[in-house]
Amino acid sequence: MGDVATMLACPVLRANSGSSASHSRNQYHVHTAAQLLTTSFRSSATQQREQLLDTLSFVGGLQAAQLRASHRAPRRKFLTKIVSLEDVPLSNRDYPQGEMVLGVEIRTHSVKGAVIDTGSGEFFRPGVTATIADDATSDSIVQALQKVVKSMEWSGPVGCSITRSVWRTLGRNDADGLLIRSLPQCKGEVATMIHSEAAAQAAVAYGEAASVPGKVLVCTIGKGFGAIMYSDGERVTGCDVTHLTWTWDSEMASLKRRGRWAGVAPAVPASLLHLASSTEETDEPRSCSLDTGSEDVAVRHVEENWLHWVETVHAYIDKVTEALAPSLVIVVPTGNAALIPQHVLLQREIAGFDNRAEISVARRPAGMIVRGAASWAMLEKVHSVRAEKKLLGAINRHFEENPNASIGLALTKEQLSELFNLLDHNQDGLIDTEDLKAKGGLGLRLSDVAARALLHLISKLKGPAVQEQITFEEFSKWWAVVQKSAKVKLITSGIELKEILEDDTAPDRVVVKVGAKSCRACKKFEKAFERLADTYTTLQFISIRMDQNDSTAALCERLGVKATPTFLFLHKFPTTMAHKMVGGNGIKLEQEIAAFVNLESQVPETSHGAQPPSQTLV
Incomplete structure (x- = not known):
């Protein structure tokens, strides 16, 4: 994946700092002709030439692009293009109303x-x-997703809507994780949903249900049938109607x-299309009677299919x-069902609906x-990811750790109870929104x-029902998940190391x-060690502070x-160094x-030669 050429990343795309946002978008669109010629693998030997060509493209226009095309590799599986301005109108605002995603x-x-x-x-850009x-x-x-993200020069939040077929292809149990890992520059702010969920959210956020009070049910109709409930603009979880x-x-x-x-729906009868699209306008929904007595068998067949x-x-x-x-x-047709004219679906549905809503x-x-x-x-992922990062940073600071480190602190039940009480601002045994909005003992203050x-x-983590208050039990369960998912686990005693070495799962x-708290080299090495932990997933990575306490010193x-810093390479079964x-x-x-990772029976010598090849840990 790292060999895929960066699309549309030439300097000519970047807007001058003094230009307006609208000029930046126009400039981005003007140079797409040169961008379309850059869809190839680039070897490391040609990267400098490519950078020079990118610079020349500012002066020479398509001449530089044509020269680039003569050096590119054979055609790949992907073709990247810019959606024209006529397809989707761009925002005419100089500044966005909300966050960009x-x-x-x-x-x-x-x-x-x-x-x-x-x-x-x-749309803020094409x-x-x-x-x-x-x-x-x-x-x-x-690879296609990475190409799109790179072409936009994007490292912020990403929302990925996938079809059920794509979901099965990516792996039902890890589709979200796979897309997150494929975009490391987005720092985990990648949310995955299916198309019916995205269509429902669009209808509620920007469509017919926007600003509608009360309970709104969004039904998506396509290859599948989806039903998502909203209350006052927010999704209601726990309303599973599967x-x-x-x-x-x-x-x-x-059928x-x-x-x-x-396809996903039969053909619409011509008679129904003609009646529904008549120029006569009325506020009342009309029923459409089909001519089932027609002598034309083909027409009657189409009408019967549609009616069923x-x-x-x-x-x-x-x-x-x-x-x-x-x-x-709100009925949202998806896929090919979206091709059915809106007035046709509306008339037939209202004609048979019993007016409960x-x-x-x-x-x-x-x-x-x-x-x-x-x-x-933005709603389901970004806010929660950022809030969780802030909470973890506050916890790390409380225990005098690097607030940006991705380490899993091994905390005792007493330490977890201490954290919970610091977050529970009103000391009622529950953490709610008011507790997190008030700056408590951890120095954490979140927006609503x-x-x-x-x-x-x-x-x-406890179940599908979403709550706006949590107990100590739920807080402890969350911390256990954080520890398990941490790239590097920080331990504070020999007992914890023994438990890790005895864990066969x-x-x-x-x-x-x-390392040590006073070791500058150790602190500089934290990010590199986390990167290695992220790369070599078949190994378990542990961090120990020598001067953390008496137990770690011993x-x-x-x-x-x-x-x-010293690095130890340990086998579990039997436990040896x-x-x-x-x-x-x-x-x-x-x-x-x-x-x-590739070690089998042989044991390499240590970097200093003094350590015996294998040492049993006591």
């Missing part, structure tokens, strides 16, 4: 992306599409077989509406999925949105970094550590780690 729509044949102003839902010519694989999808909609796929398959039609499909859609909407009792139902069909403006993905990411997002994140090889003495390295040479350490 890169919204991405991922399908098996293409990846589309655009920078969205989440306050208004407007969108980019990377098409995948061959059958989609997880690698080709990830038990009412799980038969949708089989019923649609049965297709009987009616001999393909609409009745099935109505039955599902009726079931979920009865269960959730919303005041408004108001119903309307959402418009499908260009870029709806991309807009919804950006809004979803960030506080609610953090509480939602922690409470969801974790990697059987351990790399231990021994442990380091027993391990024969006399200087910092295979290697020891002293000093902060990053290149040397990575070489030693790579050798440790």
Whole structure:
């Protein structure tokens, strides 16, 4: 993935610091002709030539681009293009109303992306599409996503909306994790959702349901049937209606077989289209009677297929509406169903609806999925990720650690209780939004949105129901998850190391970094050690501070550590020390780690030669 050439990254794309935002967007669009010629792998030997050509393109225009094209590698699977300004209008604001998020729509044949102003839902820059010519694989999808992100020169939050087919291709259990790992420059602020969720969010944030009070049910109709409930503009979790909609796929398959039609919906009868699109306007919904007595068998067949499909859609909407009792139902057709004219869907649905709630069909403006993905990411992921980082930073500072380090502190129950009490500002035994908004003993103060997002994140570890207050039990469970997911685990006693070495569920090889609070070289090495932990996932990475307490001092003495930083390479079964390295040479350490990964029966010599090849730990 690292060999993929950076798309559209030439200096000519970058706006001058003194130019306006609108001029920057125009300049970005003007030079797309040169950008379209840069879709190739670049070897390290040609990078300097490419940089020179990028500079020449500012002066020579397409001449430099043509010269670049003559040096590029054979055509790849991807073709990247800029979405024209006519397809999606750009924002005419000089400054965004909300936070900027890169919204991405991922399908098996293409990846589309655009920078969205989440306050208004407007495109702030032209969108980019990377098409995948061959059958989609997880690698080709990830590479196309990386191409889109690089072409936008983006390192901020990303919202990825994927189809169910893409979800299966990426891996149902780790689709979100795979996309997060593929975009390390985004620092974990990558949210993944399916298209029905993105479409629903777009309708609520920028469409028909925007600013509508009360309960709003958004039903997405396409290959699947989705139902998402909102209350006063916020998604309501714990309203799972899968038990009412799980038969949708089989019923649609049965209708297709009987009616001999393909796609997600049958053809719309010509008579219905003609009636619904008449120039007569009325505020009252009209019913459309089909001419089932027509002598034309083909016409009658089309009409019957349509009627059966609409009745099935109505039955599902009726079931979920009865269960959730919303005041408004928004129908959002997705995929090919979005091609059905809005007035046709609206008339047939209202004609058969029993008026328990108001119903309307959402418009499908260009870029709806991309807009919804950006809004979803902002609400569901970005706020919670940032709030969690702030909380972890406050905890690290409390224990005199680097607030930016990705380490998992091994805390006792008493220490966790101390943290909980510091966060529980009013001492009622619960942490709620008011506690997190008040600057308490940890020095943490969050906004209302960030506080609610953090509480939602922690409470969801216990179950699907989202709460805005958490108990000590839930806080402890969250901390256990943080520890388990930490790249490097910080231990503070020999007992903890013994437990790690006896754990047969974790990697059987351990790399231990021994440092000290007063060691400057150790502090400088923290990020490099975390990067290695992120790279070599078959190893377990541990950090020990020699001067943390009496227990760590005794442990380091027993391990024969006399200087910092020292790196120990340990086998679990049996528990032995295979290697020891002293000093902060990053290149040397990575070489030693790579050798440790490939180590079989032989044991390499230590970097100082004094350590025996294998030492049993007591």
